[in-house]
Ligand code: SF4
């Protein structure tokens with residue numbers, strides 16, 4: 333049966349073979365499908381052309397400073413949680429050319445390259461916490477006078493196929509940030525894997541006209557009430573499986589605890605390595621680098637990801653204003669959980685847990701927020 337297409341299409345139910353058909357359909361008309369694949373012991377986001385590229389039956393064991401992939405007999409393709417990469421790698425690349433110049437006589441001329449058109453990405457397997465992160469970047473980069481045209485072009489063309497989580501990663505706490513584990517909006521299509529006696533079934537929901545256009549050529553039966561209930565139950569398992577949560581009141585407590593002794597204690601462990609900011613899907617600080625060819629004939633200015641954990645990041649005339657690690661960690665967490673609200677009207681953290689997993693010494697944002705919040709409450 334062909335699913336009806338109205339404002340959006342009604343939810344349909346399919347199986348692994350149907351998922352394979354969908355993956356192939358996503359990649360037509362020049363679209364570049366990017367999705368989860370296993371590489372170098374991690375699930376990363378890379379080009380996907382067929383179902384077998386996806387990490388079938390792979391789960392990740394995650395904890396503070398711990399990440400391991402494990403192959404199981406699980407029939408799900410999306411049983412893993414988020415890995416070290418996020419979609420910002422594609423929407424807001426780590427290195428972008430701002431302008432270049434070439435020598436001309438005794439002077440130079442600016443090269444006006446016509447930027448290549450933004451690729452038409454399909455992001456396959458976007459989790460609810462990642463949708464929330466993209467929503468945050470929309471707020472950051474679509475901001476009137478200082479809008480980022482490159483981001484907006486890539487974002488505008490990107491098609492988003494969300495996946496509702498049916499298993500919580502060990503570091504996840506999106507439920508306590510109201511960012512997951514179910515994708516509520518901002519997707520073109522959303523998938524939920526349901527494992528039952530009959531094997532894997534996949535609920536496909538449509539969230540936009542673009543998603544409906546993809547589903548117009550997709551043959552699958554309409555989902556019934558029991559399918560919808562099974563999908564809800566599967567996502568509830570992920571929600572109930574989260575072992576971490578952000579403390580209520582952390583925003584107020586952190587903002588009023590700038591002299592808490594805990595900052596110095598964290599600094600004894602923190603390496604200022606910047607891993608937490610590089611894996612974070614919402615961190616967006618950059619710096620510029622000037623590159624000159626060895627023969628001196630060409631030069632280029634690039635915008636590159638930077639981090640508030642580097643000494644140079646807060647360099648102003650006369651030196652860095654955040655020389656110590658305590659000040660840098662405090663800046664990072666208070667920006668995320670306190671000042672981001674004032675700047676962008678929302679939290680800068682979606683509860684994805686990456687900064688916990690990929691911190692080499694296992695510093696946990698939920699634990700640090702809890703310790704300082706409890707100390708604030710006791711002191712207040
Ligand atoms: S601060 Fe940590 S948990 Fe929050 S969005 Fe960034 S990486 Fe994820």
Ligand code: SF4
Pocket residue numbers: 601602603604605606607608609641690691692693694695
């Ligand atoms: S908190 Fe962890 S990941 Fe972040 S800079 Fe410190 S040691 Fe590195």
